[in-house]
Amino acid sequence: MEVAEVQKQYIRELLIKGRKIEAIKYLRTNFDLTLRDAKRLAELIDEDIADDEYIKRPGPFSGGGVAILTIVFGLVGVIMLGVAIHLYTSNRSFVREAEQTVAIVVSNPSQPVFEYEINGQTYTYYSNVESDPPSYSMGEEVPIYVNPSNPNDVLINTFMDRWFLISLLGGMGVIFLGVSMLVFFAARAR
Known part of the structure; x- marks a missing residue:
């Protein structure tokens, strides 16, 4: 299975924004993967993301x-x-x-x-x-x-x-x- 660079970048952006579930759904529907395989692939892509790249969404207590x-x-x-x-x-x-x-x-x-x-x-x-x-x-x-x-x-x-x-x-x-x-x-x- 080959993931195009554009698709990998889209998945990466979802993961950076903290939308892991959407990334897994995208992988399942576009690559006909099982839930387990889609999750594993998302985690592999997630490992390549540096901690400072993640967009920290304000949590419910951060706004005050x-x-x-x-x-x-x-x-x-x-x-x-x-x-x-x-x-x-x-x-x-x-x-x-x-x-x-x-x-x-x-x-x-x-x-x-x-x-x-x-x-x-x-x-x-x-x-x-x-x-x-x-x-x-x-x-x-x-x-x-x-x-x-x-x-x-x-x-x-x-x-x-x-x-x-x-x-x-x-x-x-x-x-x-x-x-x-x-x-x-x-x-x-x-």
Whole structure:
């Protein structure tokens, strides 16, 4: 089998540009070679190419855009997970040391005001969470945790007050970190 100089040069250019698969396909179709023989011939031609002749195509991380995006997504994910873990641990330690009691909604169910009693003294807690429609109704009893050393320090024992922010930040953190890792490994596989 004889390869003309023009054909060899074309194959060489494909290899220099990093298009080895196209070079093998060209050899198979134009010279009726098996895949193994076409690959072997392409590798022989490739051996004659000096390292400095190869055209270095910019990889997905060389331009900076994808790399920066991957790093930013990863950092945002790690920060969100860190905040979620911090909230969970501080929430857990607060509940461990707190006294559990029942508070009663005394006004404005959409941004409720709670009254509760600790050691025979009545306290008022103004919720900073507002909802429409209201989450509570007037006179509703709600379980709460109260810091015994500071009875004004309260944690309402509902999903929205205890777990919603932790779940949201943790879930978003996992998603951001997952996307970052997927993009990173997909870019490396190329």
